[in-house]
Amino acid sequence: MADKPLRSAKSYGKLDRDGFIHRSWIKGTGLPDHVFDGRPIIGICNTWSELVTCQFHLRDLAEYVKRGVWEAGGVPIEFPAMSLPETQMRPTAMLFRNLLAMEVEESIRANPIDGVVLLGGCDKTTPGQLMGAASVDLPTMVVSSGPMLNGKFQGKDIGSGTDVWRFSEQVRAGEMSLKDFLSAEAGMSRSHGTCNTMGTASTIASLIEALGVSLPNNAALPGVDSRRKTLAHLTGMRIVELVKQDVRLSQILTREAFENAILMHAAIGGSTNAVVHLIALAGRVGLELTLDDFDRIGREAPLLVNLMPSGKYLMEDFCYAGGVPAVMNVLGERLRRDVMTVSGHTQGEIADAAQVWNSEVIGTPEAPIGPSSGVxxxxxxxxxxxxxxxxxxxxxxxxxxxxxxxxxxxxxxxxxxxxxxxxxxxxxxxxxxxxxxxxxxxxxxxxxxxxxxxxxxxxxxxxxxxxxxxxxxxxxxxxxxxxxxxxxxxxxxxxxxxxxxxxxxxxxxxxxxxxxxxxxxxxxxxxxxxxxEPSKFTRGWYKLYIDTVLQADQGADLEFLVGKSSSEVTRESH
Missing domain, CATH: 3.50.30.80 (IlvD/EDD C-terminal domain-like)
Known part of the structure; x- marks a missing residue:
């Protein structure tokens, strides 16, 4: 156990009236006396929702995180955070990313937990969760929900979103019937999980690995793959160790980690949305990341991953080809190899242990899928x-x-x-x-x-x-x-x-x-x-957002949320 006392001990370790209140009320959930003997309390921040395929299975995945936490001697406590279903929310899920970040930040800071596992998947959910967690700076790990299986239509693979845009233009041009269009709809989303193309969700999950805040293979394992449950279990075990070692998120989210993320973004042909999210996340840990960093660092890596919309394959194929670790292996010395990850291994060690299994999906610098691109x-x-x-x-x-x-x-x-x-x-x-x-x-x-x-x-x-x-x-x-x-x-x-x-x-x-x-x-x-004309938005979240949101080149965060914060609560509970 680290010399630093556990944060949760301020609530659960007191043998007085306040300790009585904290322990008694949480015991109402079925926890026995002996779990309050100084074990780390691990929060599981879950954005489960039936409003979106991406997060539909996260309740199930949370149980595997809990297994790992219990096995490692911790106490798992699951708590909710708002879900941001990209395809359902109006007027746009991005309007609420910062609101989710505020909710996650205050939920982590206000409650007696020592470390946190973030469960999310859809485009704005993971960035919002990680921004909030970064502001508090506890030991933190991410388990993404994973991509859905390849879509199928008329004997061929089809990809989330990418083929929607293509089919829609064909219908508008009179080249595809409405009957076929609706038939493709039925075969596009065949399981729970995020978009199966290299859209924003898959991009962010890949960058989570490149940043070092998840275990290897977090990005590409399909949401229905049993190995994702294993990854969740191992994450539960590992977060307890990170708490004991007092390895905080700010120690992982270094300048070099962000540079690895930008390299990965270029190599995978990642979503343009990642630019806004990475800049906002860097701002939360006090690092300055600019548009020029993306243009400059991105030039170091050619396009290595042959996935829609920049290529032809899908995330299921990416998984079987080796996923993010294989891409890091191919990046070679371009990778910032000494960067430490939550796994306890450096990115170089993870890359060295990986291998490419399908060169049509993951290319090489000598035979890339495309030239240096990024953004x-x-x-x-x-x-x-x-x-x-x-x-x-x-x-x-x-x-x-x-x-x-x-x-x-x-x-x-x-x-x-x-x-x-x-x-x-x-x-x-x-x-x-x-x-x-x-x-x-x-x-x-x-x-x-x-x-x-x-x-x-x-x-x-x-x-x-x-x-x-x-x-x-x-x-x-x-x-x-x-x-x-x-x-x-x-x-x-x-x-x-x-x-x-x-x-x-x-x-x-x-x-x-x-x-x-x-x-x-x-x-x-x-x-x-x-x-x-004056703004028609005069109350609530809309007004707060409009009055304080920064421009896209600054990450579109709220201006009063940028910069380092802490896990300290300003007033003691009474």
Whole structure:
């Protein structure tokens, strides 16, 4: 046992009135006297919900964590946290990531626990949980829910999200029947678990391994695989040891750990959403992570993983090919090998013990799936603080492009006009969407991969340059420029773009320019400021969020939550 006294002893170790109250009320759950003999109390933060396939099985998984905790001499106590079902929540799950982070932070800090295991899976759930836990800084481990099995349709594998976008465009172009479309729906989600593509959920689970806050193979084991239950059991055992050794989350989430995560993000062709989440998480432990770090470090690694939307395979295939440890093995000396993980082993040791079992799924630096990609960070007078694009999901010919803007002032304007046969647009146009950033929507929804106009789909056009202050699903693809900062609602230059303006995209040189002179932009700004209407959100979480949320390049956290915190409670209980 570590020399430092257990945090839970302040509640359960007192032989006085307060100790009586704390022990007596928790004994009502069936705990016997002897578990209060100085054993570590392990909180299991569970986002189980029937609202989402991703977390549907987490109650079951929690029981295996408990087995491991008991076996190692700890006391497991499960507690809930809100679930953020990406496909169900309105207006967008991202609006509530920071609310979940606040809930998790205060639940961990306020309760007498010594360490915590985070159970989550869907896109915003794991980042929110880990942000909250990082602010408290107890020994912490993550068990992700795992991906669902490969989808099946007409004898072929289909992927979550990625094939939805593809099928939808085919229906709109008259190339797929509605009957087949609905048949594909029935075969896409065949088990519980997260999206089976390298969308945001799978990306975050992979980065959790790269950060070192989970045991190896956390990312790729399917949600229905019995080995995920074994991993949960071993996590329960290991978290007790971390408490005894007083290994806190801040000792794992180092600068080098974040660099490994950025390398992994590039190697797997990860979701653009991970950029926002990693920056926010780094802010919670007092580290400065910037967009430039993603562009710079990401160049070190080629695209190594052949998964949708950047490739052809799915997470089940990734698991059988060796998963994240195999990718770390292939990264070789690019990996920050001395970084310690919650397993007690360095990332280098984990990588050395791994092997690639399918070179079609996991390539090598000598024979990569694609060139160095990661994310590109574009800057210019249209995005002074940056915008991002995922080149591995884009059309190469469009990564350098000049076109006239077709502007949608907000998502309602887009939906009202995109199908209009008289819309003035051609394949060289650039679709521009405003009002979908952190403050503007609010919540920064996944609408940046705007569906193309039907009049162009019928001509065979399948990609166009699209620019917005929104996000896009990690399962999506296309030449989509996202996270423009500052956003339109915050007065960024995006707010000033008008129909017919020429925009120049130069991806290789990281440039995004609006070809309008400064004097004209100033006139437009004066008009924009004069016609702004007050926010319609005047109460509750929406108002708190809008008033305090940071821009995308800063992680879209709330400004008063950035920086280190602690596990100390400011007042003793009475």
């Amino acid at each position: 590109w960070v574009l800057r210019g007078n249209l995005a002074p603080r940056g915008a991002i694009i995922k080149p591995s999901a884009a059309t190469p010919e469009l990564l350098t492009h000049k076109g006239r803007a077709v502007v949608f002032e907000n998502i309602e304007d887009y939906h009202a006009r995109i199908d209009d046969p008289d819309l003035e647009v051609d394949e060289t146009s650039i679709l521009v969407l405003k009002g979908c950033g952190p403050k503007g929507y609010p919540g920064m929804p996944e609408v940046g991969n705007m569906a193309l106009p039907p009049k162009l789909l019928h001509k065979g056009v399948r990609d166009m340059v699209r620019i917005s202050d929104a996000r896009m699903s990690g399962t999506a693809y296309g030449t989509v420029i996202l996270h423009v900062a500052p956003e339109a609602e915050a007065g960024g230059p995006l707010a000033l773009v008008r129909n017919g303006d020429e925009i120049v995209v130069d991806g290789p040189n990281r440039s995004l320019e609006l070809l309008v002179d400064d004097a004209e932009l100033q006139r437009r700004r004066e008009d924009w400021e004069a016609t702004r």
